[in-house]
Amino acid sequence: MSVPQIKIPATYMRGGTSKGVFFKLDDLPATAQHAGATRDNLLLRVIGSPDPYGKHTDGMGGATSSTSKTVILSKSSQPEHDVDYLFGQVAIDKAFIDWSGNCGNLTAAVGSFAISNGLVAAERIPENGLCTVRIWQANIKKTIIAHVPITNGEVQETGDFELDGVTFAAAEVQIEFLDPAADEGEGGGAMFPTGNLVDDLEVPGIGTFKATLINAGIPTIFINADAIGYTGTELQDVINGDAKALAMFETIRAYGAVKMGLISDISEAAARQHTPKVAFVAPAKNYISSSGKTVDIADIDLLVRALSMGKLHHAMMGTAAVAIGTAAAIPGTLVNLAAGGIERQAVRFGHPSGTLRVGAEAKLIDGNWAVTKAIMSRSARVLMEGWVRVPGDCF
Structure with a gap:
């Protein structure tokens, strides 16, 4: 019955x-x-x-x-x-x-x-x-x-x-993420789990990439768009319709998760799909957003595309935006370098649907970077x- x-x-x-x-x-x-x-x-x-x-x-x-x-x-x-x-x-x-x-x-x-x-x-x-x-x-x-x-x-x-x-x-609705970086012992350690602003991430069968591995807002792996054959202006269909590209990103994500200390073996990545995120960055340039609106180079500091649950996100995850804002505020990260390599407390980046501004306050304390908060507006x-x-x- x-x-x-x-x-x-x-x-x-x-x-x-x-x-x-x-x-x-x-x-x-x-x-x-x-x-x-x-x-x-x-x-x-x-x-x-x-x-x-x-x-x-x-x-x-x-x-x-x-x-x-x-x-x-x-x-x-x-x-x-x-x-x-x-x-x-x-x-x-x-x-x-x-x-x-x-x-x-x-x-x-x-x-x-x-x-x-x-x-x-x-x-x-x-x-x-x-x-x-x-x-x-x-x-x-x-x-x-x-x-x-x-x-x-x-x-x-x-x-x-x-x-x-x-x-x-x-x-x-303004949102403040207080002390968004990982605590010691949480998710592989502090804000930069490897202790480096940029690492060489070796991905067998695909290549070795410069990567910023950061745990702020959400664990995120940032790589340069040109290192994987992209420009940073891509919209969803370019990535999500390409099974080979999606498999590449998932492999990068798995090896990055191991390097960040989030998992001990790449086989564990399948059971941890939400974290870490993988994103690629590029210097600002003009592009057409998914709505057909032109995003002008003068209105953005850099380009970012991020994947969530194995697919390119249609805009930007809020937690990944925290990671972007935090990394942009720290000179020497790939995100900061793509945004011009200057000190900044806020960044506006281009994503597939348009632009987003996020602010972050980062300080160097006793040789380690700390961020007190990241701020963005949503609705x-x-x-x-x-x-x-x-x-x-x-x-």
């Missing part, structure tokens, strides 16, 4: 250039409120994975890395924080959820969800102005501050802030709220 569906309170939200299904922890079935197979099986079914057709027809996912995401929020367990934010990146064609990193784009939606769902104390919410939401990012154990606009006591979602990669304007809004339904025996 078939088991009927159950319904679970949920909110479908866009944050930055991503969207995902948001849950309050205590709204999940009791057996799914803890890490493990039960929780993963439930969220996989919500998204519609694994889907050998690659469409997510029978779930809430959008069949891309930007739209196959889940978020679990709860009142914070940490002092001086409002909300705990746990992010799950759901694989499309595999029964797998990667909990190893953050989603910087969806961070923009965390603050507004927390305010609207009673996770922020009422006395901390102004009648009008900005509400400062103190977020504990549980995946990476870091503090993030979201400045959410409030009008007449409620989250303001509409506005005139435009974000390349998002079709319509919305209200601006967010509720797309749908109510319940999601899943078969009662799926978890």
